[in-house]
Amino acid sequence: MAQDVLSTALAASPDRIALVSPDRAWTYAELATEVSERADALRSAVRSGGAHFFAAGADAAGVVELLACGQIGAAAAPLDPRMTDVERSAAESSLRGVETDAQVILWTSGTTGRPRGVALSYENLRASCNAAAERLELGPTDVWLASLSPAHVGGVALITRSMFLGCTLVASGPFDVELFSEQIDGRRLPAGVPPISHMSLVPTQLLRLLELRGDARPPLTFRCALIGGAHAPPDLVARALGAGWPLALTYGMTEMTSQVATATPAEVIAEPGSVGRPLGGVEVRVAGEGEIEVRGPTLATGYVGSSEPLGGEDGWLRTGDLGHLDGAGALWVTGRRADRIVSGGVTVDATHVENVLREHPAVYDVCVVGVRSDEWGESVAAWVVPVEGELDLDELDEHARGRLSEARRPRIWHIHTSVPRNPMGKPDRRRIRAELERGRASAGGAG
Numbered sequence: 455m456a457q458d459v460l461s462t463a464l465a466a467s468p469d470r471i472a473l474v475s476p477d478r479a480w481t482y483a484e485l486a487t488e489v490s491e492r493a494d495a496l497r498s499a500v501r502s503g504g505a506h507f508f509a510a511g512a513d514a515a516g517v518v519e520l521l522a523c524g525q526i527g528a529a530a531a532p533l534d535p536r537m538t539d540v541e542r543s544a545a546e547s548s549l550r551g552v553e554t555d556a557q558v559i560l561w562t563s564g565t566t567g568r569p570r571g572v573a574l575s576y577e578n579l580r581a582s583c584n585a586a587a588e589r590l591e592l593g594p595t596d597v598w599l600a601s602l603s604p605a606h607v608g609g610v611a612l613i614t615r616s617m618f619l620g621c622t623l624v625a626s627g628p629f630d631v632e633l634f635s636e637q638i639d640g641r642r643l644p645a646g647v648p649p650i651s652h653m654s655l656v657p658t659q660l661l662r663l664l665e666l667r668g669d670a671r672p673p674l675t676f677r678c679a680l681i682g683g684a685h686a687p688p689d690l691v692a693r694a695l696g697a698g699w700p701l702a703l704t705y706g707m708t709e710m711t712s713q714v715a716t717a718t719p720a721e722v723i724a725e726p727g728s729v730g731r732p733l734g735g736v737e738v739r740v741a742g743e744g745e746i747e748v749r750g751p752t753l754a755t756g757y758v759g760s761s762e763p764l765g766g767e768d769g770w771l772r773t774g775d776l777g778h779l780d781g782a783g784a785l786w787v788t789g790r791r792a793d794r795i796v797s798g799g800v801t802v803d804a805t806h807v808e809n810v811l812r813e814h815p816a817v818y819d820v821c822v823v824g825v826r827s828d829e830w831g832e833s834v835a836a837w838v839v840p841v842e843g844e845l846d847l848d849e850l851d852e853h854a855r856g857r858l859s860e861a862r863r864p865r866i867w868h869i870h871t872s873v874p875r876n877p878m879g880k881p882d883r884r885r886i887r888a889e890l891e892r893g894r895a896s897a898g899g900a901g
Contacts, residue, residue, distance in 0.1 A: 571758030795824030
């Protein structure tokens with residue numbers, strides 16, 4: 455049954471600042487009162503053991519709503535505000551009449567591509583918090599900037615981690631790069647709020663922040679930017695490190711309550727590219743064909759509506775991600791099985807091709823997919839966003855020729871102003887592939 459996440463911090467530090475919005479701050483005692491009032495309002499509409507759906511933003515209202523569910527024994531089921539009516543209806547229908555002991559239910563495409571509700575328990579969230587706190591040396595004096603919606607497992611982890619540890623959480627709403635930059639610098643915060651020390655970002659958000667700030671370094675009070683949710687390109691990591699940003703690279707997933715492995719800022723500087731060792735209590739192995747498998751106390755209790763354990767009989771969850779463990783036990787993630795392209799019998803790693811293309815100074819962003827081909831089975835296609843103006847494709851193709859074998863070189867190029875992304879900030883490869891295939895069909899080609 456869902457539990458009150460606030461209770462420990464409230465008992466230990468009732469007068470510590472718990473939650474901050476752009477115009478006010480709540481102590482833990484004040485936040486507990488607000489959460490209790492919201493819980494009282496929900497009791498008439500949400501049953502204990504049921505699920506409460508709500509459009510979740512990275513703001514104070516979203517935090518209060520999620521915490522209130524625990525006080526009435528209901529599972530918080532935050533939904534991305536960008537969901538269509540059809541998607542929202544499907545999510546709600548999947549839980550209609552279902553009894554659950556979950557603390558939170560989140561929707562993910564997981565390893566199958568089909569959205570499913572993942573049930574996270576109080577114990578999952580607590581274990582994730584403790585393991586992350588140990589790895590990153592977190593404590594009650596930390597001040598976290600909330601940049602992710604609670605509909606994202608990283609957003610839920612931000613909230614519950616802060617509350618379990620008695621931290622301060624600054625929740626200012628949807629990602630606004632100018633506002634976030636000023637808050638990191640100590641501006642546009644209510645009086646008395648300590649400086650921001652930590653934040654969680656997906657790579658796209660980090661890129662936007664670097665574009666705005668240029669070479670401006672973060673203040674000395676800023677200790678760590680936790681980067682996850684998608685592959686962080688090497689050039690982006692190098693750019694951030696060069697500007698003085700302390701980065702922790704992490705690999706995780708909804709089914710594992712966020713982080714699986716995390717490289718500390720010192721480890722990222724020493725060996726950029728690795729996502730670090732598995733967190734305490736989490737086991738990682740690399741099985742046949744290089745697929746990453748995981749298990750541990752943060753493994754979700756299951757998918758909603760399914761009686762099958764997530765990890766099978768032995769507890770190992772197949773992630774669909776590819777990688778390897780080095781001699782020091784650190785994990786290197788190289789791509790996803792689903793992102794592999796087979797062209798003319800040659801297996802092509804989309805992530806590797808993307809990294810090569812990003813080395814070109816005129817490339818701002820890129821996503822590589824396989825497009826159906828009558829001749830080759832699949833052709834390598836690149837969706838490219840230029841830095842500015844028009845891109846010389848002949849020059850980019852020559853760049854690729856010098857670094858990629860014939861089978862791995864893109865045969866299809868598409869220039870656009872942005873890479874389509876899903877609510878988690880990851881490239882929406884299905885949409886990109888579908889649009890590229892529609893474009894080839896309308897042009898009458900099938901190479």
